[in-house]
Amino acid sequence: MKIIDRFSEWFELRKKIGASTLGFVPTMGSLHEGHLQLLRQSVEENDVTVLSVFVNPTQFNNLEDFQNYPKNLGKDVGLARSVNADYLFLPSYEELYPDDYTYRIHESSFSSIMEGAFRPGHFDGMLTVVMKLLMLVKADRAYFGEKDYQQLQLVRGLVRAFFLDTEIIGCPTLRDAEGLALSSRNSRLTAGELIAAAAFPALLADVELSDAVVRERLEALGFSVDYVETHEDRRFGAIHVGDVRLIDNVFLSREES
Ligand code: PAF
Numbered sequence: 001m002k003i004i005d006r007f008s009e010w011f012e013l014r015k016k017i018g019a020s021t022l023g024f025v026p027t028m029g030s031l032h033e034g035h036l037q038l039l040r041q042s043v044e045e046n047d048v049t050v051l052s053v054f055v056n057p058t059q060f061n062n063l064e065d066f067q068n069y070p071k072n073l074g075k076d077v078g079l080a081r082s083v084n085a086d087y088l089f090l091p092s093y094e095e096l097y098p099d100d101y102t103y104r105i106h107e108s109s110f111s112s113i114m115e116g117a118f119r120p121g122h123f124d125g126m127l128t129v130v131m132k133l134l135m136l137v138k139a140d141r142a143y144f145g146e147k148d149y150q151q152l153q154l155v156r157g158l159v160r161a162f163f164l165d166t167e168i169i170g171c172p173t174l175r176d177a178e179g180l181a182l183s184s185r186n187s188r189l190t191a192g193e194l195i196a197a198a199a200f201p202a203l204l205a206d207v208e209l210s211d212a213v214v215r216e217r218l219e220a221l222g223f224s225v226d227y228v229e230t231h232e233d234r235r236f237g238a239i240h241v242g243d244v245r246l247i248d249n250v251f252l253s254r255e256e257s
Contacts, residue, residue, distance in 0.1 A: 003087075004087055004089050013087065017048050020047035022047070022048045022138070023041075023048070023140065023141045024042070024133075025039050025052070025143045026052045026144075030072045030076070031184075034181075035145075037174055041171060043085065046140065051080050054096065056125060058124070059125030061120050070187050103128075105131050106127070107123060114150055114236055127155070131164075139166050141168075141169050144169070145173060146249070150249075180194065189242070189244055190242070196221065199221055204236075204237050205250045214228045225237070225238070225239050233252050
């Protein structure tokens, strides 16, 4: 796996890759099994796979959250190699943001609810960096996890709105044995918090409960709840477990088994 941290080097390589199919997995690093699944799928479906690691400051609405975001580049390199990624792209802020973020992408509808309501500016930063990365990498396919379902839908909308030539592939959420969605932020939970947090996906998935009751039950368990909302048969939630914020969503199937 080749590591690239200069745009000039990437542009040369991109020319060489030419018409071979290119799969792209953008991440903020601290890779876990969920990211590895995206990489495996990309390796299987494309001739060449590029992973990017960039902890994007513009999508953090809170400086402390940005500073506490787990960073593990040494381990990430080994994990990316283990699944046969071809290139690891490590852009710098200076090259990615020559305008120092004076230009940005704003979506004015779906981005204003849920994560957008609780993390002002988050989706502007996310959409802007994804737009930049898609323009740079020029992938045939880009892979995103369904855990960040609102993000996934907004990225699909971005590609439609700006006629980008990359197919966006959504991949199912991976969960631990207790049902907790895998997330880089889980590494900041204590052993006790990890066990307690398993109630979160279980309550979200309970089709017998209304959103309001799910919220009440989460609060009764001691979590601070940002939102529990259902949109198009998918229930979304965000909670704070200690000082770690977790998000998740589950498709609510009401079919009798
Ligand atoms: O989901 C993430 O890790 C980030 O939001 C992304 C898509 C890499 C953009 O920074």
